[in-house]
Amino acid sequence: MTKTLNLALQGGGAHGAYTWGALDRLLDEKDIRFEAITATSAGAMNAAMLVTGLEQGGRQGARDKLAEFWNRITENAAGPRSPFAMFALPPDPKVLNAFYSMSPAYLAGEWVTRTFSPYQLNPLNLNPLRDLLDDMIDFGAVCRGNGPKIFVNATNVQKGRVRVFTGDEITTDALLASACLPSLFQAVEIDGESYWDGGYMGNPAIWPLVHGATCRDVLIVHINPIIREEVPVTATEIANRINELSFNASLMREMRAVDFVQRLLDEGTIPEGRWKRLRIHSVRDDETMRSFGVATKSTPDWSVLTRLREAGAASMETWLADHKDKIGVSDSVDIQAEFL
Secondary structure (H helix, E strand, C coil): CCEEEEEEECCCHHHHHHHHHHHHHHCCCCCEEEEEEEEECHHHHHHHHHHHHHHHHHHHHHHHHHHHHHHHHHHHCCCCCCCCCCCCCCCCHHHHHHHHHCCHHHHHHHHHHHHCCHHHHCCCCCCHHHHHHHHHCCCCCCCCCCCCEEEEEEEECCCCEEEEEEHHHCCHHHHHHHCCCCCCCCCEEECCEEEEEHHHCCCCCCCHHHHHCCCCEEEEECCCCCCCCCCCCCHHHHHHHHHHHHHHHHHHHHHHHHHHHHHHHHHCCCCECCECCCEEEEECCHHHHHHCCHHHHCCCCHHHHHHHHHHHHHHHHHHHHHHHHHCCCCCCCCHHHHHC
């Protein structure tokens, strides 16, 4: 019997390779189909590659397209190369994170981006992702075709709200807007409005799935760890935790709203059918993601990506073994315990 899922894919730069691994493993499940995907930043890139690959070559086509995308990201990256790339297995995440956090190139880049804006550093507004996306995605055939429906989240700079692109609105510019970190790139202008990374206001937005899909099951693939036991004390630790909190804030608010509606339905305050009851599922590995930091989010080195991909695949393997039978039946995550 075929099971149907909606996907909610978080953004987080190079840490999106975790989602790559999770999706790669999920595609092995031939009895699971996808109706809709809401996604932000790196999540939106993964979503676009997934749907492109499904359209062009089925499940194997999707796996190949995701792998090609992340391989090409590494090839196009300019920055310090990991001394660990020669090893068959990447080292512990803490080792990778320490290497890049202390890298002179990373520290210099941090100083430059805090001193000068992208309008000064990149007046021609060049973005290496543009050519890559143009080359890999057939928007006419895929994002507006018969595959899973995509919702791409971006932040409207002037209005301070999330903008969700879907259907004919999905273009290279929409994907670039969803991944536009304002310290690195000029705001992306679409129809006279300027946009930054969607992570600030919707990472990702869940509400498009309420009205834009019939399926009630939503599988969230987390990139940014929610819980840290230790209090950050160094400047790097503080900056890293601020990044995690800000990129989780919108999702936490939406989970509170989902829980509120579920409780009203359970209490009979509102009748079944008038509001949509979502079944929430969650794939995350806070332990691994806590070991990485903001430095590796901007470091698409193959050692980093490989370690993240393996973690994502392992997390999905565990979730499928423990909770696949709950698809279409019940939540597999306690919303109040995990998000409230």
